[in-house]
Amino acid sequence: MNEGSEKIPRLAEALDGKSPAEIISTVAERFPGRIALACSFGAEDCVLVDVVARARLAVDVFTLDTGFLFAETYALWTRLEERYEIRIRSLKTDLPVVEPGLPPPWERDPDACCDARKVQPLRAELARLGAWVTGIRRDQTPDRANAHVVEWDARFGLVKVNPLAAWTSEQVWDHVRRFDVPTNPLHAQGYVSIGCAPCTTPVKPGEDPRAGRWRGREKTECGLHTGTRAPPGEPRWR
Numbered sequence: 029m030n031e032g033s034e035k036i037p038r039l040a041e042a043l044d045g046k047s048p049a050e051i052i053s054t055v056a057e058r059f060p061g062r063i064a065l066a067c068s069f070g071a072e073d074c075v076l077v078d079v080v081a082r083a084r085l086a087v088d089v090f091t092l093d094t095g096f097l098f099a100e101t102y103a104l105w106t107r108l109e110e111r112y113e114i115r116i117r118s119l120k121t122d123l124p125v126v127e128p129g130l131p132p133p134w135e136r137d138p139d140a141c142c143d144a145r146k147v148q149p150l151r152a153e154l155a156r157l158g159a160w161v162t163g164i165r166r167d168q169t170p171d172r173a174n175a176h177v178v179e180w181d182a183r184f185g186l187v188k189v190n191p192l193a194a195w196t197s198e199q200v201w202d203h204v205r206r207f208d209v210p211t212n213p214l215h216a217q218g219y220v221s222i223g224c225a226p227c228t229t230p231v232k233p234g235e236d237p238r239a240g241r242w243r244g245r246e247k248t249e250c251g252l253h254t255g256t257r258a259p260p261g262e263p264r265w266r
């Protein structure tokens with residue numbers, strides 16, 4: 029099918045309510061060899077690794093390795109690769125992890141740190157792709173509340189697939205239990221959203237699920253999923 033023959037909103041409407049495997053496979057058919065799942069090892073991403081691997085979907089999997097992940101996260105990376113017999117490719121910056129004589133980068137300027145270690149490696153990877161798959165859900169943050177299962181990513185210039193957009197946290201954990209999906213043991217210690225070790229703390233009962241990310245700062249996103257949605261009416265499928 030010609031990529032330009034169908035508008036993304038129409039496809040998003042048609043796929044809304046379908047299973048994650050159906051959503052991903054439908055888009056993957058349109059972008060053979062040019063679709064990848066971005067895995068940051070949250071429970072949602074582990075579910076999507078499970079979906080892609082069990083359905084044998086032709087979707088590459090990569091992660092952004094900032095060098096600052098928890099030891100438990102690196103161990104989960106290995107467990108997922110072994111369990112599903114897949115490779116999760118590492119994308120990383122050439123910047124040194126620690127610069128002698130300077131405070132650590134997450135203290136100096138966390139936005140610049142995220143930009144160099146996450147956004148720029150992601151931008152380079154997405155430049156070669158036609159579609160990327162993410163684990164974002166509408167109820168995670170106000171910015172994600174309008175996410176569609178398929179949408180045009182205006183910031184990075186490709187199709188963005190959010191197969192779990194309509195899922196709740198309960199649905200994610202039901203899937204984890206049902207299929208015995210490996211997840212990060214830190215979740216059991218109060219870590220809900222898990223990013224880099226220096227910028228992630230557990231959350232207390234009743235706190236916002238992402239309250240543990242960059243605690244004490246106004247920052248709530250690393251910049252991978254902000255400002256990506258095309259304005260209404262803009263042609264999005266090309």
Ligand code: SF4
Binds near residue numbers: 094141142223227
């Ligand atoms: Fe740096 Fe923290 Fe962003 Fe990780 S989450 S890239 S350590 S600022």
